[in-house]
Amino acid sequence: MNxxxxxxxxxxxxxISNLKxxxxxELKRPIDDLEGIKGTIITHDIVRLSGQIGWNEKKEGKYE
Numbered sequence: 001m002n003x004x005x006x007x008x009x010x011x012x013x014x015x016i017s018n019l020k021x022x023x024x025x026e027l028k029r030p031i032d033d034l035e036g037i038k039g040t041i042i043t044h045d046i047v048r049l050s051g052q053i054g055w056n057e058k059k060e061g062k063y064e
Contacts, residue, residue, distance in 0.1 A: 009041050012035075016031055019034070
């Protein structure tokens with residue numbers, strides 16, 4: 001699944017870049033929305049990786 005998220009993130013980067021190059025004020029909101037989606041994907045990856053490393057378990061007190 002991580003591979004799929006990476007592909008989505010790369011495609012979002014390309015779309016955002018293309019939209020920014022158009023330089024139209026009406027595109028500001030869609031660009032912000034797409035960047036928000038990308039942020040959600042990045043956050044999901046961080047949470048997933050923290051679980052693999054064991055940070056989530058330590059935070060929840062499973063190692064106490």
